[in-house]
Structure formats: structure tokens, C-alpha cells
Amino acid sequence: MADIQTGGGGGGRHEKKRAKRSSTHIDMTPMVDLAFLLLTFFILTTTMYKPSTLQLTFPVPQDEKEKPELQKVANAMTVFLTKNDQILYYRDAFEPGVTQLTRTNFSDITKILIENNRSTFEQVQELRRRYNANEIDQLAYDTLKNNVEKRDEALFVIIKPDKDAKYRNMIDMVDEMDITGVGKYAVQDTIKPAEQELLEAEKLKF
Amino acid sequence: MAKIKLPKSSPAIDMTPLVDLGFLLVTFFMLTAQFRPEDSVIVDIPSSRSQLVIPTENLMTVVVDSAGRAYWDFTDKKVRREILREMGNRYSVSFTPEQEQRFVSLGAIGMPMSQMPAYLSLENATERGQMDRVSKGIPMDSTNNQLLDWIRVTQLVFSSGSDGKNPIVALKGDGNVDYSVMNKVIKIFQSPTVKINRFRMITNLEESRLSVSASTK
Numbered sequence: 001m002a003d004i005q006t007g008g009g010g011g012g013r014h015e016k017k018r019a020k021r022s023s024t025h026i027d028m029t030p031m032v033d034l035a036f037l038l039l040t041f042f043i044l045t046t047t048m049y050k051p052s053t054l055q056l057t058f059p060v061p062q063d064e065k066e067k068p069e070l071q072k073v074a075n076a077m078t079v080f081l082t083k084n085d086q087i088l089y090y091r092d093a094f095e096p097g098v099t100q101l102t103r104t105n106f107s108d109i110t111k112i113l114i115e116n117n118r119s120t121f122e123q124v125q126e127l128r129r130r131y132n133a134n135e136i137d138q139l140a141y142d143t144l145k146n147n148v149e150k151r152d153e154a155l156f157v158i159i160k161p162d163k164d165a166k167y168r169n170m171i172d173m174v175d176e177m178d179i180t181g182v183g184k185y186a187v188q189d190t191i192k193p194a195e196q197e198l199l200e201a202e203k204l205k206f
Numbered sequence: 207m208a209k210i211k212l213p214k215s216s217p218a219i220d221m222t223p224l225v226d227l228g229f230l231l232v233t234f235f236m237l238t239a240q241f242r243p244e245d246s247v248i249v250d251i252p253s254s255r256s257q258l259v260i261p262t263e264n265l266m267t268v269v270v271d272s273a274g275r276a277y278w279d280f281t282d283k284k285v286r287r288e289i290l291r292e293m294g295n296r297y298s299v300s301f302t303p304e305q306e307q308r309f310v311s312l313g314a315i316g317m318p319m320s321q322m323p324a325y326l327s328l329e330n331a332t333e334r335g336q337m338d339r340v341s342k343g344i345p346m347d348s349t350n351n352q353l354l355d356w357i358r359v360t361q362l363v364f365s366s367g368s369d370g371k372n373p374i375v376a377l378k379g380d381g382n383v384d385y386s387v388m389n390k391v392i393k394i395f396q397s398p399t400v401k402i403n404r405f406r407m408i409t410n411l412e413e414s415r416l417s418v419s420a421s422t423k
Contacts, residue, residue: 028221028225031225032225036228039235042235043235052257052259052260052408052411053259053260053376053406053407054406054407056405058396058404161385163385163386164384165384166382166384167270167381167382167387168252169385170385170388171253171381174254174407175255
């Protein structure tokens, strides 16, 4: 039978009670396994989802009579967005019979906008360079950029998506404004009958 | 010559720092992870190089999917419940507490008010998905403009609970939807009763276009 009291007889003199010394090492392997399993799970299932936004301010709707004639603004460029990601544009005011539409697409529009707005674009690039070189701070950069882009000589772009345009085209165009340093732009949905006529004629050539 | 005796090293490595680090990371990921609310709508959003991040609260989103259907979404749970009640009052539809709770926990909703109670009674996400597929979205015709009411009620309920402030408005549209559909939504935003002339359009960040190369000069 199992005997617990070994020194029961009182014979030995050095029979001090001694606790059995257990090892201080615990096997941590299962715990570590579990920890890394969880870690892997969370890393693999987490997707960083952070879309950005594009701020856009539309003009307050007014009565037709009070509406300022946008085309009379100096240095204007009217851009029509139409089917198959095509772009048609004309410069300055619309003159029936004289104005011709030029056709382009989204890969060339950047170049065209910069050409039409060269001095502003170059000044904005210069500001961007100074900002990147830490010569000016964020606030100064924003203010100076705004001043350059909004001055009278800067290009004014009127974006007119027609009935065949996709939403993506409009976003791309607004984005293009930021790329080419155009600070003055408006999205309009009113296409005048004369413009519409010219547009339809041009679209037949696609 | 006597062989150089290498000191016998123990085969056991002290794993404590490794385990510490492991648990630290586990804790971090578990605490920071947020589960995305189930989406009833899949939208392929266009990309831009704008780096303005989207706010995570006080945000009302109007979603337009590739079929041109409109959905409404709001971030704050408490406000959502009140908005549903108010919409119920306006359209004489009443909701049970369970239905309200489901509405609060869902994301974007694209149901006409007449089908809303039936939709919110469905417990199963796949059943709701089936109903979403056949739905026409929130009506936005001039005769039955429920989208305008959703926006109006959101503004009213939100501003009464936050000293007259207005919610941030975002438009999330599928890139391939016709602009004329988006224009209809923008026109609703600008209508005299809600007067939203400033809003955000949700886009994906396009890394490749972050820098304008000098060659375009």
C-alpha cells in the first residue's frame, strides 16, 4: 500500500519536511501557438478600408434671369464630357457658326489644360516645390496657391457632362482640375440648344 | 593538441520576448479592429488623387449603385433609430423594437417605405440580399420623392440633437452609372427644402497619379 508517512518511526534525526521542488518552467508552446493563430487570423482578415473624398461646392440655384453668364467670364474653357470617355471643348465665349469643338480624351486633357493655363500651372508647381523643400508651411502654401489659381488671368473651366457621360468622367475631370492647378471651375448640367446641336453633329463622327 | 571544447549551450531558447510581442500584436489587432457593417450594396467607386479622408461620424451618405438605385446611410446609431421613427410617422408605417434594432445595425438601406417593415423582419442576411436584388431602391421621382424625405428627416433629427448643426453629406456613386442619374440626386440635394450645395464625393485614392511628371509640361 502507498505509504505517505515515511519517517513515522521517529528513528532518523535529519528528517526535516521538504516540499517537493517542482520545475519553474511551464511549457508555453500551446499558448504561443494560440497567440500566433489569433495574430495570423486578425492580420489576414483585416483590410485597411479608407476611401478618400472629393469636396465639391455647387452654385446656389438661382432664377434664370439672375444667373450670371458664365461664358462671358474672361479666359473660359467649356468642356463637354460625352460617350465613350470622349471630351469636346472650346475656348472663350460661344459664337454660333464660328465656334468649333475640339475633340480629345482623358489621356490628353491634362496636357491641353496645362497648355491653356501655363503660367498658373508653373506658379503652382513652383509653390509645390517650395512647400516640399519646407520653405513655406502648409497654411502659406494653401493661401498662395489659392491666390494664384483664383486670379483673373487664370483659366476658368466649365464642365458640362452630357446625357451620355458617366459619373466616373465627371470625377476624373474634377480631379484633373486639381492636377493642372485650375482653381476656378464649375460643373453645369445646362447645355444650350446651339451647343447641343454642335455637340450632336460632332458625336456623329465618333 | 587538445580539442577546444565549446561550451554546451542549452537547446531551449528563451521565448518570452517573442510571446510578449505576439500577445501585444494580438491585443492591438483585437482592440482596434472594427467589423464592417454588412453592405447591401456593391459599388465600384471611381478613383481620384484627393487625399481628404472621409469622416467616420455625423456622415450621411447617399449611395447610387450601377443600376441607378439610390440607398441611404447614416453613421450614428442613436440618430438612425430616431430617423426611422420619424420616417415611419410620415409614411404611417410602424416598426417593432426588433425591426428598429435591425435597422440600426444595418448599413446602407435602399427600400421604399412600403416594403421597409417586411425587409426589416427578415433575420437572414441572404434573404435580405434577395430582396435587395429585386428592389428598385429608394424612389426619387418628383411624384414620390422618398429620397428627399430621408435627407430632410436626417437633417431635422440630426440638427435637433446637435445645436442646429447639419450632417456632413457624401455622395457615393458607381463610376459606370450615367451622369444624368447622379445629376438627379445632386438636384435633390440642391432642392429648396434641404439646400445642400456643398457635399463630398467618395473616391478611391489613386496612388499612381499622385505626382504629375515633368513630361506633361
